[in-house]
Amino acid sequence: MRRLPRPGDIALMALLLLPLAVALPRLGGIGGPPELWLTWIGRVTGILGLALMLLAAAVSLRLRGFDRPFGGLVRLWKLHHWMGFGAFILAMVHVLALALAAVPASLDAAVATLFPSVSHGAVWLGWLSWLSMVIFLAPTFGFFGRLHYQRWKRLHLVSAAALLLGLGHALLLAGETWPWWLLGIAGLGAIVWRKLLSPRLAGLPYRVAAVEPLARGVVELVLEPEGRRMAHETGQFVYLSPLDESLSAGRSEEHPYTIASSPHDARLRIGIKDLGDASHALQSVTPGSRVLIEGPYGDFFQRHSPSRKPLWFGGGIGITPFVGGAREMAERGQGEETHLFYLANSPDRAYYQGELEEIAEQLESFTYTSHYYRDQGPLTEAFLRRHCPDYVEREIYICGPPGMNAHLQRLLTDQGIPASRIHSEVFDFL
Ligand SMILES: Cc1cc2nc3c(=O)[nH]c(=O)nc-3n(C[C@H](O)[C@H](O)[C@H](O)COP(=O)(O)OP(=O)(O)OC[C@H]3O[C@@H](n4cnc5c(N)ncnc54)[C@H](O)[C@@H]3O)c2cc1C
Numbered sequence: 001m002r003r004l005p006r007p008g009d010i011a012l013m014a015l016l017l018l019p020l021a022v023a024l025p026r027l028g029g030i031g032g033p034p035e036l037w038l039t040w041i042g043r044v045t046g047i048l049g050l051a052l053m054l055l056a057a058a059v060s061l062r063l064r065g066f067d068r069p070f071g072g073l074v075r076l077w078k079l080h081h082w083m084g085f086g087a088f089i090l091a092m093v094h095v096l097a098l099a100l101a102a103v104p105a106s107l108d109a110a111v112a113t114l115f116p117s118v119s120h121g122a123v124w125l126g127w128l129s130w131l132s133m134v135i136f137l138a139p140t141f142g143f144f145g146r147l148h149y150q151r152w153k154r155l156h157l158v159s160a161a162a163l164l165l166g167l168g169h170a171l172l173l174a175g176e177t178w179p180w181w182l183l184g185i186a187g188l189g190a191i192v193w194r195k196l197l198s199p200r201l202a203g204l205p206y207r208v209a210a211v212e213p214l215a216r217g218v219v220e221l222v223l224e225p226e227g228r229r230m231a232h233e234t235g236q237f238v239y240l241s242p243l244d245e246s247l248s249a250g251r252s253e254e255h256p257y258t259i260a261s262s263p264h265d266a267r268l269r270i271g272i273k274d275l276g277d278a279s280h281a282l283q284s285v286t287p288g289s290r291v292l293i294e295g296p297y298g299d300f301f302q303r304h305s306p307s308r309k310p311l312w313f314g315g316g317i318g319i320t321p322f323v324g325g326a327r328e329m330a331e332r333g334q335g336e337e338t339h340l341f342y343l344a345n346s347p348d349r350a351y352y353q354g355e356l357e358e359i360a361e362q363l364e365s366f367t368y369t370s371h372y373y374r375d376q377g378p379l380t381e382a383f384l385r386r387h388c389p390d391y392v393e394r395e396i397y398i399c400g401p402p403g404m405n406a407h408l409q410r411l412l413t414d415q416g417i418p419a420s421r422i423h424s425e426v427f428d429f430l
Helices: 007-027 034-058 073-102 107-114 121-140 149-173 178-201 277-284 316-332 353-362 381-387 402-414
Strands: 204-215 218-225 237-242 255-258 268-273 290-297 310-315 338-344 366-372 395-399 422-425
Touching: 007 034, 007 073, 007 178, 034 073, 034 149, 034 178, 073 107, 073 121, 121 149, 149 178, 218 277, 218 290, 237 268, 255 268, 255 316, 268 277, 268 316, 310 316, 310 402, 316 338, 316 353, 316 366, 316 395, 338 353, 338 381, 353 366, 366 381, 381 402, 395 402, 402 422
Parallel strands: 310 338, 310 395, 338 366, 395 422
Antiparallel strands: 204 218, 204 290, 218 268, 237 255, 237 290
16 A cells, blocks of 8 residues: 555646636635635635546546556546545535625525526536536435445436536636636546447457356356457456346446456456356356456556565455466466465365465465465464464565455554555455
8 A cells, every 4th residue: 555646646636726726816815704715715615626526537537557647446446436525525615605605794695695596507507516416426325225336337427417517617607717628528528438439449359268167156257359369467457248148137237357367368267256246147157158358457466566575365256366476477487486375264265276276386486375264263463474474574465355454454564564565455446
């Protein structure tokens, strides 16, 4: 976990402040009676809120390499969520501060500021934008029950309406409009790419060559390119959209999966655990049917400092990036001195176990240790030290369920390992 801002963060910050910097001379200074500074706050939060909303849309652009300056797609998605939420809060403060600024004049003036006559189209565009935001964000509030990921993704089109309406609001009210055109094109352009163009242009066609069972509810898909093959690095993931007509769910739906094959393998191997309707249906995808593969994304292993030996922790289906890494080492017949701990519930839930043990037997530089929660409880420092005495000196990679990730982060940082040397990936974007 690197704490420093990344180049992408700095660019985002500059773009966020751009409309404010341009508008600042017209906003006047802060100070004077409360109505003046409340108006100032109302305007500043309005400008920042809309800029944040447009940038949240802009970072949803999914183009190969675009995620790298932000520290990978998973981090970019987290930024996207926080920016969307931040934009909503700023929009609320914007409305509230402008209304409160009119209260000293009279209560009627405050109401008229919020709800002017219909001829004030700009204000009404602002309200419609806010309403679209509420409709869009409502399902994320726990009150409405568990969020249905695919339905919420479809609801993202409402956020495009919020952007358009908010943009109209700003263009009618702003003195200088060019910063809004710039951010508007970036935000709406990203949505047009994601919703209209990328489903047609970004996916590479692959064919399902085999569906190999790994355990109950877990298979490995072997995919062969139909034309150009995708190049990737170990630890990266792709979006997979199955086109098999006979699937009971998830047809043409894109879901992220880690590549478990070596970068030198022309065929892609993807381990899939039944975690919901689409991944359940994929357990019985028809061999010979087509899938579209988009990517690769992520930089899990690229955050590595080459001077230190790697220490890998895989949990459950979170073993897949390490399977890709181990397969690559096996193919090359060598690799950095690496230790893999596989944290599984029980031996029958340790997928790829046989293959990983074989690679460890073949390669002196690769050590494999399994740990079973059901028999041994949570992994302890003593267990770690016994099997990997120099673990505190290593560069650490964790991929697995959130609970395991949190437990290991605590255990390792308690031993004085700096957070900057611990890299983790959780298979969840929400
Ligand atoms: C970077 C990354 C790598 C992954 N690698 C693997 C892997 O190698 N093997 C594997 O079995 N699983 C992997 N997953 C998890 C896999 O994407 C989900 O299990 C799958 O999308 C679930 O879809 P579903 O319809 O079956 O279940 P649902 O019931 O729809 O979803 C279950 C949960 O999965 C998450 N999810 C669903 N759809 C998406 C989506 N389109 N994007 C992001 N998250 C989603 C949500 O948190 C949701 O709550 C990975 C996830 C991420 C983010």
